[in-house]
Amino acid sequence: MRAAVVTFPGSNCDRDLAVAMERVFGRPVVRLWHGERELPAGLDLVGLPGGFTYGDYLRPGAIAARSPIMAEVVRFAARGGLVLGICNGFQILTEAGLLPGALIRNRTLTFVCRSVRLRVETDDSPFTRGYRPGQEIVLPVAHHDGNYVADEDTLARLEGEGRIAFRYRDNPNGSRRDIAGILNESRNVLGMMPHPERACDPLTGGTDGVPLFRALLEPLSRGPA
């Protein structure tokens, strides 16, 4: 598993994400700057970390989504490369058009920073097959703009195609249909507000994030053999 983590101005979970990946993957993770115009050859996974890129100016993730490296990430995803956007990374993915919908201000207007219970909705993706559908896991959230919105057609489609990856048990932000994470149509792009990289060490309060990263190590065997 050759993985990279992108750092944008204002990213603040980039190191946490790289450390979590390195522990599980057992090899160094490439660190990329947002100004890069190409991705290293042979990459399997690109991680877009949490943070407050460009101070959340204009809209969260809006400016980062237009940075040079994102054009490459869009091409990488179109070729089937795995892309994982966490928190601000999820916001960047929606702004870049890699995932539908948008993330707006939490319904409570408050910043939520706590561990939340999630229900794993599907094991049919490279990211979620380490869990059982219906399994409950606990991951931390830390965001001000995690309220997922999309029109009814889009929501129905996400639901119908099994592209809701995680749902909140106790919705902390007002997200439509309790959505905490979604997949793209080809299921190689996952965006989620909770932080699996912060739940990879018992010392920091849990290990429910580990199966997500470990699942990525398994060889892809999708479709009929």
Place this chain on the structure above:
Amino acid sequence: MKARIEIRFRPGVLDPEAVAIAKALAHLGFEGVRGVTRAKVIELELAAGDAATARREAERMCEALLANPVIESWQIEILEQA
């Protein structure tokens, strides 16, 4: 040329900040408020020589960055400078 762009949520997107404003007004005793909509205004100074060009450029900027068409709509007003 100056372009004045007003960006707001599309109908159907519930704006939590607008809801909070409505509640605060009610707390202050303003009982006649039936609804609150919030918008943001971005003003651009453009080098364009005529209004049509300025409008076209502002439109492209809205699509490319200034607004998110998934949740927002926008209105452009071109103000010719004196």
